[in-house]
Amino acid sequence: RRSTVGHQMKNVIDLLDKTREALTTHQINQWTYVDIDGSRTLAESLRNNPKVRFDGRRYSYKPTHDVKAKGELLTLIKSFPDGLPASEVDDAYPAVLEDLQALKSSGDVYLLPGEGGIIAYPNDDPRSKIGVDTELKKLFHDIKLPREMIDIEKELRKNGERPATDTMKRRAAEQLNGRQPKPKKAKKKSRGLTSRTKLTNVHLPWLMDLPVDSKDII
Numbered sequence: 520r521r522s523t524v525g526h527q528m529k530n531v532i533d534l535l536d537k538t539r540e541a542l543t544t545h546q547i548n549q550w551t552y553v554d555i556d557g558s559r560t561l562a563e564s565l566r567n568n569p570k571v572r573f574d575g576r577r578y579s580y581k582p583t584h585d586v587k588a589k590g591e592l593l594t595l596i597k598s599f600p601d602g603l604p605a606s607e608v609d610d611a612y613p614a615v616l617e618d619l620q621a622l623k624s625s626g627d628v629y630l631l632p633g634e635g636g637i638i639a640y641p642n643d644d645p646r647s648k649i650g651v652d653t654e655l656k657k658l659f660h661d662i663k664l665p666r667e668m669i670d671i672e673k674e675l676r677k678n679g680e681r682p683a684t685d686t687m688k689r690r691a692a693e694q695l696n697g698r699q700p701k702p703k704k705a706k707k708k709s710r711g712l713t714s715r716t717k718l719t720n721v722h723l724p725w726l727m728d729l730p731v732d733s734k735d736i737i
Contacts, residue, residue, distance in 0.1 A: 535580035
């Protein structure tokens with residue numbers, strides 16, 4: 520009871536968040552020993568807090584978005600075509616994060632990393648819900664692709680395509696001439712600080728006191 524107003528507010532909001540019930544000041548006092556009626560400053564601060572709802576008699580938790588089930592959550596996300604940060608709904612109701620994952624698994628939403636955390640995007644493209652036959656999936660996964668580049672080039676030629684590379688020709692040239700090493704880029708010789716060096720770090724005055732090589736003075 521002797522704690523600061525800020526600490527008392529945190530205790531009350533944590534209780535409201537945990538219970539998700541509308542509580543009177545007497546009930547809150549029983550749980551937290553915080554006397555809201557005895558502090559006008561505390562009462563006004565709670566009523567003006569964006570996370571608290573006050574109906575004139577009872578206090579309750581106020582999430583950023585008032586949704587209570589998966590269907591309402593999906594409707595909310597669909598109203599944000601440019602994406603809804605998951606952090607704005609993670610306090611909506613206890614199972615909200617599980618419902619987000621369920622909506623992702625069902626293909627109703629995309630959960631993608633963005634600036635500040637995970638962003639939920641609605642998936643309104645009906646083509647993404649098209650089912651694929653299990654046998655067709657098996658045929659797709661059973662197709663064995665060539666692993667060597669030379670085999671890929673052979674398959675391309677079989678289908679009338681001209682590959683952009685010619686591995687056989689390149690290997691023959693390497694055997695005849697040997698593998699040519701890549702030319703090394705010449706390193707530029709760094710010049711030290713000379714009398715002609717223009718010092719631009721004027722905000723670092725002690726740099727002006729650096730010694731100058733006397734050989735470079737003209």
